[in-house]
Amino acid sequence: MDYFLKLFLSGTAKGSIYALIALGYTMVYGIVQLINFAHGEVYMIGGFTALIMGGYLSAMGLPIPLVLLLSIVAAVVYSSAFGFTIERLAYRPLRNKPRLSALISAIGISMILQNFVLLAQTEKYLSFPSYLPELPFLLPVREYINSTQLIILVTTSIIMVGLTILIKFTRMGKAMRATAQDKHMAQLVGVNINQVISVTFVIGSALAAIGGVLICSYMGQINYYIGFVAGIKAFVAAVLGGIGSIPGAVLGSFILGWTETLGTGYISSDYEDAFAFIILILILILKPDGILGKNQKQKV
Amino acid sequence: MKKLLMAILVLAVAGSVAFAAGGKESGTIKIGVAGAHTGDLASYGLPSVNAARLVVEEVNAKGGINGAKIELFVEDDQCKPEVATNTAAKLVSNNVMAVIGHICSGATKSALGIYNDSKIITISPSATNPPLTQSGEYPNFFRTIAPDDAQALLATTFIKDTLKLKKLAILHDKGDYGKGFADLVKEYSEKAGIQVLLFEGVNPGAPDYSAVVNKIGNAGVDGVVWGGYHPEASKLVQQMKDKGMNLPFISDDGVKDNTFIEVAGKYADGVYATGPTDTSTNPMAIKANADHKAKFGDEPGAFFLNAYAATQAIVNAIQKAGSTDFAAVTKALRSEYVETALGKISFDAKGDVIGFGFSVYQVQNGKYVELKK
The missing domain is CATH 3.40.50.2300 (Response regulator)
Structure with missing residues (x-):
């Protein structure tokens, strides 16, 4: 039982890592129906920005909490600028073209960003210092969960609730939902869809940046390639939960995390990915739109 | 337009042939x-x-x-x-x-x-x-x-004679290099009378290894062998020590790289790795x-x-x-x-x-x- 509890908590922590990236993925998909493959790279760039900012700031002798705060702000600003620019340059010109074009453009952007960081920074793995506080009350139970895992879990929950409120109850959220339903109609009734889509990308990238800082702190390392692996898993989680649905992304991530850790714990880590994809296939057979996905009829 | 395109193509092909010949x-x-x-x-x-x-x-x-x-x-x-x-x-x-x-x-x-x-x-x-x-x-x-088996033999002898471990967990990254090393350590260890209680591959590049770390804790081993490269090794060592596990960690020359120490920082201390003889x-x-x-x-x-x-x-x-x-x-x-x-x-x-x-x-x-x- 004790072992099960340990695995379950590990799975929860792992799920919240996936969720942190899956949220941005699913949000962008929900509004513009584009699988933004560059999302993982924006997350990685967020991590790098925080690493560089954190290095400068702690060299200046600022206190650790301030360093953490300012590096997160820097990561959010820089990644958002990336998200905004990517959408303007790579997706907007293709908005009325077949959907496949934008998808390929997304894959291209993902490769460009990876190689940009490889060339501009380094091909090496770098140590990522943890600026996150060590919560003393967790020390006795550190076999079960540690501070960083708890911080990631709490952040994920806050972001999920925040995004749901943003989309359901604000003016911008209403415009987003209108854009998601029908771009042309939304435009006719006066929604500035260019602005809405830009805001969507900026928010998605900001979330990716926060994810980058937290997850890199947890891993203790960063490399230009981390966005790819994380992006794939987060994508699976988002599809599992029903892509486009905010709570769905979180639920899907947790299911993925639990499946992987319990599968590893009781069977073998050799088949970790196999467990994840068996669950994905089962759910997609039973519910093709994902667990919380809406069944959308294709418009003919 | 088509003719122009054709002409360009012909020129390009001719050019590359000429270039190849020049080389x-x-x-x-x-x-x-x-x-x-x-x-x-x-x-x-x-x-x-x-x-x-x-x-x-x-x-x-x-x-x-x-x-x-x-x-x-x-x-x-x-x-x-x-x-x-x-x-x-x-x-x-x-x-x-x-x-x-x-x-x-x-x-x-x-x-x-x-x-x-x-x-x-x-x-x-x-x-x-x-x-x-x-x-x-x-x-x-x-x-x-030197080939992996030289390394694995050395690592096993070290585990048996110097560290005197009895029960091992062996993990690898499923690659030719990492699994090759892990397979050999398992083979030599079992021949030497060391129990291998856990032998598993993990996904390279994954952000989190806490599940497999829990499993190591649950298996009751007195040492961990890693066959693979340093990015995973530093995550494993970090997540083991974060959970309060202080088992000897023995690895291969994929980890015997200063990048490992730079990345793993304080967590790296005490880690064993086999590597090419010092040439400094x-x-x-x-x-x-x-x-x-x-x-x-x-x-x-x-x-x-x-x-x-x-x-x-x-x-x-x-x-x-x-x-x-x-x-x-x-x-x-x-x-x-x-x-x-x-x-x-x-x-x-x-x-x-x-x-x-x-x-x-x-x-x-x-x-x-x-x-x-």
């Missing part, structure tokens, strides 16, 4: 350098390129080998077997007579057949998968690093490292000296053979001893290096220290 200038010795130069394992491949460049520059500055200058062809395989075949085909079409590379065992294996068919000598600075030499299938293959007192190695620093501005990375020695060995063999003929050069590689950055080396009949081997290291106060036997 076949006689009087140069063409040597390829192949390995991971991009991708997540680029840090293992790029140092070899620098090593080859340094040796070749020096040889060329002295007038080349028997009057012929060396020309390098650098090709990337991203450490992927499916890319490596293309890399090999490209080097074959460049008419290289030898290749320094490839870096990863899987990629090396997939490229070797192509080189063998074209009678191109291949010297890898880092591919340690045992069958590459021991199968006897590749008479064109040499390496300036070898004057040629000191010069090679200094040259690297002068030319490229930083410390050389993994397998730099192995690649440096590989290039020196091939240069020496061509010199001794007096030609670039396959049979003559391979004979010279096997029979002649040469002073290199790794010490005085030669190669045995199967292509494994003689005169250079492995030692056990431990991270102590942020540095790898060689443990004397």
Whole structure:
């Protein structure tokens, strides 16, 4: 039982890592129906920005909490600028073209960003210092969960609730939902869809940046390639939960995390990915739109 | 418009043919350098390129080998077997007579057949998968690093005689290199009477290994062996220590890299790793490292000296053979001893290096220290 509890908590922590990236993925998909493959790279760039900012700031002798705060702000600003620019340059010109074009453009952007960081920074793995506080009350139970895992879990929950409120109850959220339903109609009734889509990308990238800082702190390392692996898993989680649905992304991530850790714990880590994809296939057979996905009829 | 396009195409094809013909200038010795130069394992491949460049520059500055200058062809395989075949085909079409590379065992294996068919000598600075030499299938293959089984044997002896561990968990990254090492440690350990309670592969690159770390804790072992590279090793060590587990951690030369200590920081202390014998007192190695620093501005990375020695060995063999003929050069590689950055080396009949081997290291106060036997 004790072992099960340990695995379950590990799975929860792992799920919240996936969720942190899956949220941005699913949000962008929900509004513009584009699988933004560059999302993982924006997350990685967020991590790098925080690493560089954190290095400068702690060299200046600022206190650790301030360093953490300012590096997160820097990561959010820089990644958002990336998200905004990517959408303007790579997706907007293709908005009325077949959907496949934008998808390929997304894959291209993902490769460009990876190689940009490889060339501009380094091909090496770098140590990522943890600026996150060590919560003393967790020390006795550190076999079960540690501070960083708890911080990631709490952040994920806050972001999920925040995004749901943003989309359901604000003016911008209403415009987003209108854009998601029908771009042309939304435009006719006066929604500035260019602005809405830009805001969507900026928010998605900001979330990716926060994810980058937290997850890199947890891993203790960063490399230009981390966005790819994380992006794939987060994508699976988002599809599992029903892509486009905010709570769905979180639920899907947790299911993925639990499946992987319990599968590893009781069977073998050799088949970790196999467990994840068996669950994905089962759910997609039973519910093709994902667990919380809406069944959308294709418009003919 | 179509005609214009056609004309451009014709010109382009003609141009490339002319270019290819121009490249076949006689009087140069063409040597390829192949390995991971991009991708997540680029840090293992790029140092070899620098090593080859340094040796070749020096040889060329002295007038080349028997009057012929060396020309390098650098090709990337991203450490992927499916890319490596293309890399090999490209080097074959460049008419290289030898290749320094490839870096990863899987990629090396997939490229070797192509080189063998074209009678191109291949010297890898880092591919340690045992069958590459021991199968006897590749008479064109040499390496300036000891194979994995030498490492695994050393690691097992160390675990049994020095650490005196009884129950092991062995993890690997499912790759040719990591699993090869893990399989052998398992085999030798079981022969030596050590119980292997956990033997599993994990996904390389995953952000979180807490599940498998829980499993290690649950298995009740007194030591962990890791077969694989340093990014995963540092995550495993960190997540084990974060959970309050202080088991001895023994790994391979994929972890015996200063990047591991830089990344894992305080978590690295106490970790054991087998790695190539220390060459820091070898004057040629000191010069090679200094040259690297002068030319490229930083410390050389993994397998730099192995690649440096590989290039020196091939240069020496061509010199001794007096030609670039396959049979003559391979004979010279096997029979002649040469002073290199790794010490005085030669190669045995199967292509494994003689005169250079492995030692056990431990991270102590942020540095790898060689443990004397």
